[in-house]
Amino acid sequence: MRNLCMTVSFDGTAYNGFQTQPGGNTIQDHIEEAIRLLTGETVKIHGSGRTDAGVHARSQVFHFHTSSAIPVERWCLALNARLPDDIIVTSAREVPLSFHSRRSAKRKTYRYTINANQFPDVFQRRYQVHHPGKLDIPAMQQGLEYLIGTHDYTSFASRHSTKTSHVRTIYNARIEVDTSMSRAGTRDQGVLHTYITGNGFLQHMVRIIMGTLIQVGEGKRSPEDMLRILQAQDRSAAGPTAVSQGLMLWSVEYDELDDKS
Amino acid sequence: MRNLCMTVSFDGTAYNGFQTQPGGNTIQDHIEEAIRLLTGETVKIHGSGRTDAGVHARSQVFHFHTSSAIPVERWCLALNARLPDDIIVTSAREVPLSFHSRRSAKRKTYRYTINANQFPDVFQRRYQVHHPGKLDIPAMQQGLEYLIGTHDYTSFASRHSTKTSHVRTIYNARIEVDTSMSRAGTRDQGVLHTYITGNGFLQHMVRIIMGTLIQVGEGKRSPEDMLRILQAQDRSAAGPTAVSQGLMLWSVEYDELDDKS
Numbered sequence: 001m002r003n004l005c006m007t008v009s010f011d012g013t014a015y016n017g018f019q020t021q022p023g024g025n026t027i028q029d030h031i032e033e034a035i036r037l038l039t040g041e042t043v044k045i046h047g048s049g050r051t052d053a054g055v056h057a058r059s060q061v062f063h064f065h066t067s068s069a070i071p072v073e074r075w076c077l078a079l080n081a082r083l084p085d086d087i088i089v090t091s092a093r094e095v096p097l098s099f100h101s102r103r104s105a106k107r108k109t110y111r112y113t114i115n116a117n118q119f120p121d122v123f124q125r126r127y128q129v130h131h132p133g134k135l136d137i138p139a140m141q142q143g144l145e146y147l148i149g150t151h152d153y154t155s156f157a158s159r160h161s162t163k164t165s166h167v168r169t170i171y172n173a174r175i176e177v178d179t180s181m182s183r184a185g186t187r188d189q190g191v192l193h194t195y196i197t198g199n200g201f202l203q204h205m206v207r208i209i210m211g212t213l214i215q216v217g218e219g220k221r222s223p224e225d226m227l228r229i230l231q232a233q234d235r236s237a238a239g240p241t242a243v244s245q246g247l248m249l250w251s252v253e254y255d256e257l258d259d260k261s
Numbered sequence: 262m263r264n265l266c267m268t269v270s271f272d273g274t275a276y277n278g279f280q281t282q283p284g285g286n287t288i289q290d291h292i293e294e295a296i297r298l299l300t301g302e303t304v305k306i307h308g309s310g311r312t313d314a315g316v317h318a319r320s321q322v323f324h325f326h327t328s329s330a331i332p333v334e335r336w337c338l339a340l341n342a343r344l345p346d347d348i349i350v351t352s353a354r355e356v357p358l359s360f361h362s363r364r365s366a367k368r369k370t371y372r373y374t375i376n377a378n379q380f381p382d383v384f385q386r387r388y389q390v391h392h393p394g395k396l397d398i399p400a401m402q403q404g405l406e407y408l409i410g411t412h413d414y415t416s417f418a419s420r421h422s423t424k425t426s427h428v429r430t431i432y433n434a435r436i437e438v439d440t441s442m443s444r445a446g447t448r449d450q451g452v453l454h455t456y457i458t459g460n461g462f463l464q465h466m467v468r469i470i471m472g473t474l475i476q477v478g479e480g481k482r483s484p485e486d487m488l489r490i491l492q493a494q495d496r497s498a499a500g501p502t503a504v505s506q507g508l509m510l511w512s513v514e515y516d517e518l519d520d521k522s
Contacts, residue, residue: 009383056384076380088383119337122270122349123317127384 004072005063005095006079011056011086013126013245018051018060027051027087031062034082039068048101048108048252049201054244056127058111059090061252063101099254107171107253109197110206112246114214116189117182128191129246135189135217137177143216143223144173144194146230147209154233156209157202158241166233168205172197195250204241212239265333266324266356267340272317272347274387274506279312279321288312288348292323295343300329309362309369309513310462315505317388319372320351322513324362362513368432370458370511371467373503375475377450378443389452390507396450396478398438404477404484405434405455407491408470415494417470418463419502427494429466433458456511465502473500 010027012018018027028045035043045064051057070078075092083089113128115121116137120130147156150169157166173196182188194213196206212229215221221239229237271288273279279288289306296304306325312318331339336353344350374389376382377398381391408417411430418427434457443449455474457467473490476482482500490498 009380011383011386058384080380085381085386086383088380090380119270119341119349119351120346122272122347123319123388125272125346 001065001067001097003063003065003095003097003099004075005061005093005099005101006075006089007091008060008062009058009088009090010060011126012051012054013056014084014086015053017053017055018047018049018057027057027060028062030083030087031079031089034079035064035066037082038078039066039070041066041068046101048105049249050203051249052204052207052244052247055247055249056245057249059251060249061101061105061254063095063099065097101252104254105200105252106255107197107199108201109195109250109253110201111248111250112194112196112206112210112242113248114192114194114210114246116192118187121181121191124191126245127248129243131214132187133218134187135192135214136219137175137189137192137217139219139223140192140213140217141175143213143221143226144175144196144209146223146227147196148173151230152233153202153205153230155229155235155238156205156212157235158204158208159235161203163202166202168198168200168202170196170198206247207242207244208235208238208240210242210246214242215239262326262328262358264324264326264356264358264360265336266322266354266360266362267336267350268352269321269323270319270349270351271321272387273312273315274317275345275347276314278314278316279308279310279318288318288321289323291344291348292340292350295340296325296327298343299339300327300331302327302329307362309366310510311464312510313465313468313505313508316508316510317506318510320512321510322362322366322515324356324360326358360515365515366461366513367516368458368460368514369462370456370514371462372509372511373455373457373467373471374507374509375453375455375471377453379448382442382452385452387506388509390504392475393448394479395448396453396475397480398436398450398453398478400480400484401453401474401478402436404474404482404487405436405457405470407484407488408457409434412491413494414463414466414491416490416496416499417466417473418496419465419469420496422464424463427463429459429461429463431457431459467508468502468505469496469499471503471507475503476500 048061115128154166177190179190309322376389415427438451440451
């Protein structure tokens with residue numbers, strides 16, 4: 001028995017999220033079917049975590065056990081030939097049997113993208129939320145900083161969260177503003193990429209942070225409200241859950257695998 | 262009667278090209294329908310040129326005559342609300358009645374994108390051609406330079422071209438290599454964006470240039486073959502027509518309108 005670890009990129013627009021669920025049409029379902037077509041084996045893959053319906057991944061990591069003797073360097077092309085063109089396996093390696101894509105993960109980074117230019121970007125429209133109204137970006141950056149550290153993030157977790165502890169650590173959170181598509185002399189404010197890196201994330205956590213942070217940008221809340229919301233440990237203190245299409249699982253890092261990103 | 266000039270971005274994947282044709286479902290059809298829904302007028306819009314089925318535009322320019330009194334600053338939002346989300350009007354202005362988007366155009370730039378990394382980019386897959394095989398990029402750059410200048414481009418025009426003259430001027434042609442998505446230690450060669458600027462382009466001209474240039478990159482032809490093909494003035498001397506999805510109308514420039522791009 002071998003343990004294979006792979007990275008996969010996907011456009012989540014057409015799927016019901018990463019993990020298998022009763023409604024079907026998940027990324028996991030399609031990957032398991034591709035493995036079955038390739039090897040004849042029925043395997044269960046384990047992702048580094050779930051992603052919601054409509055969320056994208058630049059680099060999700062999963063592992064599975066297989067009896068197949070197919071050399072590791074053949075897997076990517078062989079699976080991609082059996083996958084839809086919005087799911088692409090980009091690396092494969094053999095790992096110790098003790099490796100687990102979720103339990104072994106040390107850090108994860110998500111990116112959330114807001115297009116604050118006057119018009120949507122037709123070529124990025126599936127991967128960003130369009131917000132042409134005025135946003136106070138420095139206030140958003142300030143608000144985001146209150147979330148860095150080790151905290152109980154109950155206020156930023158779905159009420160349906162089943163985790164026994166809501167304590168997590170956010171190592172880094174920053175907004176990068178890309179003005180390359182902004183036109184001079186207009187109200188274009190740029191494209192805001194918010195990167196949040198932590199040791200783990202609760203259900204809807206990044207989307208609730210972003211929904212609240214957009215309210216800070218709109219002037220409906222102050223940056224300091226982010227701290228008060230955090231301290232409240234109450235979901236109703238925070239803002240709405242931002243839509244899924246702006247969210248992308250950017251990278252998953254492991255101690256054992258130095259170039260997993 | 263007013264003459265309005267607009268710029269439009271579109272993802273051409275789902276359409277039968279820019280210009281109205283018997284099969285319907287063109288960009289022009291959708292824009293004219295949006296204008297009719299907005300103003301009640303049946304107008305004919307005039308693009309700066311045609312684009313083939315599946316070709317994209319960052320910035321196509323069109324004009325039309327209207328009796329509508331809607332202020333020019335209201336048009337973009339009003340039309341976008343009546344257009345599918347893969348067609349976005351990004352500017353509108355009133356121009357002299359003598360302005361014609363095709364006849365007044367001075368320079369046009371097209372971009373053709375080849376992903377020469379080992380795997381497709383799932384988020385750019387509709388806007389680039391994937392070519393994981395080895396490409397000799399310096400040879401391609403050298404071959405491209407033979408095309409700059411004023412020449413008869415019959416060899417690089419569709420046999421169905423109805424133009425009386427195939428003499429055009431290419432002002433600039435260059436390949437930019439973006440390695441930001443390339444992974445160290447792999448066979449990833451980068452994403453090749455080829456920009457070609459000229460005073461006008463014949464039917465399929467950029468796609469035939471690119472289909473031939475890819476053969477130069479593959480070592481099937483020498484860079485100097487580009488000159489010999491040009492001099493042959495014979496379509497059969499050139500390579501195949503590259504697929505449309507890699508092509509994007511990048512900009513159209515006018516003397517009269519300094520910020521049309």
